[in-house]
Amino acid sequence: MACPYLNGDSSPPKRKNGENDTTYGKYLRLDKLLSCVEMQTEKKKNPIHDEHLFIVIHQVYELWFKQILFELNSICSILSDIPVAENKQLIMNSRLNRVVEIMKLLVSQFSVIETMTPHDFAEFRPYLATSSGFESYQFRMLENIIGIKPEWRIRYNKTEYKQVHCEEIYKQLEESEKKPSLLQLVQEWLERTPGLEQDGFDFSKQMKNSIDRMLTDIKNKSLATTGYEAEELMEQYNKDKEIFESVLDESQHAALVKRGERRLSHKALQGAMMISLYRHEIRFSQPFQFLHLLMDLDKLLMNWRASHSQMVQRMIGSKLGTGGSSGYQYLRSTVSDRYKVFLDLYNLSSYLVPNEYIPSLTDTMHRHLSTLPSFPGHTPKSEDVKRKGDNPMVGDGDTALIM
Structure with missing residues (x-):
């Protein structure tokens, strides 16, 4: 039975x-x-023991890739709604955090496969024929949905990544390249950050005025001192001036995007800066956490690539990969900033300014970012307040943050 x-x-x-x-x-x-665990070496009289581990661990990877795609697709779906309701932010954070925790697990799994020695692997490697991890279409789908563009990719054995797949999967991968990626949707979301409006708080203008004031103070301080300290201050002045001009000047930013040194649009980068600088405001706290989770995801993908390349070097040294690639050398070349999707978020720390130079929020903007019906010293005007009847998601007198 x-x-x-x-x-x-x-x-x-x-x-x-x-x-x-x-x-x-x-x-x-x-x-x-x-x-599904079918050992190829079972065709022999003495099956090779470690092939079982090799199959299981790769199947587990594919199952986790499936879950990651499921979570990322749901996040993209939420971000596709315009505007994104404030109560959806916690959902996005929760699901992205789940992806981050899965990625931590995937990185840690390399320690399990490394319990297999190079000699153990060499025994059954011929049975892999030309199959290669490069053929994992789910991982390619994962890269595409996050936002890696075809032109960023390093060619594998002088071949475009889609060409190693059958026609059906080729079409799926091609379609995934055309769909709005997480990077694109996050960019559009950041462009809608409250406070960027020129007829409102106008963060870009406020920031430029503050930076000009900071640079003037540094320059004046350098002129009031002599010797090494004066040289240091002028060096700081020139460096800060160059950095902040590159982020405040739209044409300079566009040139950096064209060179591949930045990913986000100028307006989206302003939005990310604003969320970062005013992260302690209650309604920016969750968006700020979301941006940090995006960086965590990028970091863990880099860690996964690095661990993968080190594992391959440990197993086959400088030999060619089973798919005909340069093996370790190819994998090592993918561990670089060209594969880092949310590169601009990492560079936000370049634009940090002392608290005294962070533009003060207007009463209207402070009100917009607060969950309190009022705060000391401020009497809300009628145009600043969105009543409960206008938005059932917030309490009477509260203002909803929707991006």
């Missing part, structure tokens, strides 16, 4: 109420799942 625990097609046992309920094995399709 077939065991209902393993065989998903067998009839589950009768429950006390006489109804047939789904069993653990049937729900998880364990009969199909566990039968």
Whole structure:
């Protein structure tokens, strides 16, 4: 008699109420799942033990890739709504944090596969034929949905990544390149950051005035001193002037984007700066956490690439990969900023300014970012307040933040 625990097609046992309920094995399709581990070396009289681990760990990777795609697609779906309702921010943060935790797990899994020695791997490697991890289309889908563009990619064995797949998967990958990526959707979301409006708080203008004031103070201080200290201050002045001009001047920013040194639009970068500088305002706290989770995701993907390349070098040294690539050298070349999607968020620390030079929020802007009905010294004007009848998501007198 077939065991209902393993065989998903067998009839589950009768429950006390006489109804047939789904069993653990049937729900998880364990009969199909566990039968997927088919060792090629079993064709020999003495199967090679470590091939089992090799298959299982790669299948586990693919299952986690599937979950990551599921989470990222849901986040992209939320970001596609214009505007994104404030109550959806926590959902996005939660799901992106889940992706980050999964990526931590994927990086840690390399320590398990490295319990296999190079000699163990060499025993069954010929059975892999020309198959290669490069053919993981789910990982390519993952890269595309995050925002890696075709022109950023390093060619694998002088071949475009899509060309190693069958026609059906090729089309899926091509379609995934055309869909709005997480990078694109985050950019559009940041461009809608409250406070960027020229007829409102006008963060860009406010920031420029503050930076001019800061630079003037540095220059004046250098003129009032002599010797090494004066030289240091002038060096700081010139460096800060160059950095802030590159971020405040739209034409300079556009040139950096064209060279591939920046990813976000000028307006989106202003939005990211504003969220970062005013992160302690209650309604910017969750968007700020979201931006940090995006950096965590980028970092962990870099860690995964680095760990993967080191593992391959450990297993096959400088030999060619099974798919005909340069193996370690190819993988090592992908561990660079050209594969870092949210590069601009990492560089936000370049634009930090002392608290005294952060532009003060206007009463209207302070009100917009606060969850309190009022704050000391401010009497809200009628145009500053959105009543409960206008937006059921907030309390009476509160203002919703929707981006």
